[in-house]
Amino acid sequence: MDAVLDAIVREREPFTLATVVSTWSSAPRESGARMLVRSDGSVVGSVSGGCVEGDVHALAGEVLADGVPRLVRYGVSDEVAGAVGLTCGGTIEVLVQRVEPGDASARADDGGGAAVALTAFAAAVAAGRATALATVVDGAEGAVTRQGALLSVDDMGRATGATGSARLDAALVVDAAAVLETGRTAELTYGLDGSRQGVGIRVLVEVVAPPPRLIVAGVTDFAAAVVSIGGFLGFEVTLCDARSAFATRVRFPDAHEVVIDWPHRYLAGELAAGRVDARTVVLVLTHDPKFDEPLLEVALGADLGFVGAMGSRRTHADRLDRLRERGLDEHALARLHSPVGLDLAGRSPRETALSIMAHVVATRAGGSGLPLAGMSGPIHRDAGAGGYPVPPA
Structure with missing residues (x-):
């Protein structure tokens, strides 16, 4: 099991979870990369090649203290990114949120529901089963769900966790299952009321499939x-x-x-x-x-x-x-x-x-x-769908 997911399952005290939710150009890590920061400051995982870990670690301490999620972007054109040393040429967007260890009765609006969804996701990954984790990345003022809410959907269509909106939950169960079939992590958008029509709520649907x-x-x-x-x-x-x-x-x-x-x-x-x-x-x-x-x-x-x-x-x-x-x-x-x-x-x-x-x-x-030295354009490409083109005859 991924070291961060393994740590999530074992944690018994509140912790901060930083997740890469979007990447552009030559980003050092893909969407879904995580870093867990405990109350004692110890760390499991990484969100970059070391470029922004220090800044994210400091931000994690603030989020752990006040419980307010932060969505931050680091890129070569950003003043903050230059200060912390993101030199790869890419851009990453990181969601930092506090997670309360929860149980089956945890509510989606108290942070405990996130732990329930994460635990279900981790268990499915450990069992070698295909599963998807939907994370509410951002929502404009007036949205029906909280930033950082999580919903895990396995390959049988079973959902664990909640976003705080029954309408959004119902849509995500269907949509996450469809994304799971593609084998590719994707970002979806929904209206502020949780409907599929309109924009305002961004959701990262991270897919983990059994190894090939x-x-x-x-x-x-x-x-x-x-x-x-x-x-x-x-x-x-x-x-x-x-x-x-x-x-x-x-x-x-x-x-x-x-x-x-x-x-x-x-x-x-x-x-x-x-x-x-x-x-x-x-x-x-x-x-x-x-x-x-x-x-x-x-x-x-x-x-x-x-x-x-x-x-x-x-x-x-x-x-x-x-x-x-x-x-x-x-x-x-x-x-x-x-x-x-x-x-x-x-x-x-x-x-x-x-x-x-x-x-x-x-x-x-x-x-x-x-050789990369003889090529132009981005070094890192968008991940493929896992398909293999036919070689030339």
């Missing part, structure tokens, strides 16, 4: 390095190979799961059970056609996020011919990333694994893979 899966086929040293980096990047990693002498926990200690089976049969079973989706990455690192090709036949026929295979350019060309003989059409073959990896000129297993996973990350986010 990475299925690695092969028991090579390259596979071991990919497993390690994949786990570091937040993937739920499965190592699969039919050779029990090599597919062991000793060789792959960083895998979440080691499966001894033919990879194509394992993947077919996971597809049938609905345990893979459009975010799933499959990497074929076996260097053996009798393993590679049946697996690629299954993987390229499914709606997976990324399918990559190691090998030389000649190996790739020969593999494509054999896959055509198996009946795969050009559309399916165009989805294969091979030879997989970006040109980093590395040769060791770890360097190769870095190249492969960099290819996965760049494809997932729509990155170019080019």
Whole structure:
């Protein structure tokens, strides 16, 4: 579980929660980044790369004392931001609010309801379930809800917490569920009376989904390095190979799961059970056609996020011919990333694994893979929807 969410669950005294609710340009953290500040001044989490933490920490003390939420913006053109050192070129908006540890009877207008919603959100995240947290970021004078009110909505449509407006709550339960399906955090606007018509109330709907899966086929040293980096990047990693002498926990200690089976049969079973989706990455690192090709036949026929295979350019060309003989059409073959990896000129297993996973990350986010120094425009882009574009044929 996220360290801040874990701390929220454990807190027994009032604390201040700072949340990044909006970002622009090269912001150091994404929306949803948090920092918890206790009454003794101790801190869990971060809202920036260190640029504005000091200022937010001082503001948190004021909010803890008077209970009045603050919405502050830091950017390179702002006098305050320049003073505290936000030099990344971006802008962030941070909501700082006091939270009272609450129980099931806590009201939305006393800060206790926020703790109830946060606890439900944290529990869903810890359980690996998709969930959304709606935060009232701002509301003009006369709005029906308080700034900082929270509502958690899980993947079953169950809501915990309240905004103080039954009308807004009802709209958010439906809208947060829709946002949850997209897998992307979003900002929504509502009228001052809580209706979907008009503006005046801003709500951040933060989405947390279970980690994407990475299925690695092969028991090579390259596979071991990919497993390690994949786990570091937040993937739920499965190592699969039919050779029990090599597919062991000793060789792959960083895998979440080691499966001894033919990879194509394992993947077919996971597809049938609905345990893979459009975010799933499959990497074929076996260097053996009798393993590679049946697996690629299954993987390229499914709606997976990324399918990559190691090998030389000649190996790739020969593999494509054999896959055509198996009946795969050009559309399916165009989805294969091979030879997989970006040109980093590395040769060791770890360097190769870095190249492969960099290819996965760049494809997932729509990155170019080019050096930033040779490019213009914002360094940080808007996060993608988790989709993977088809590679050029």
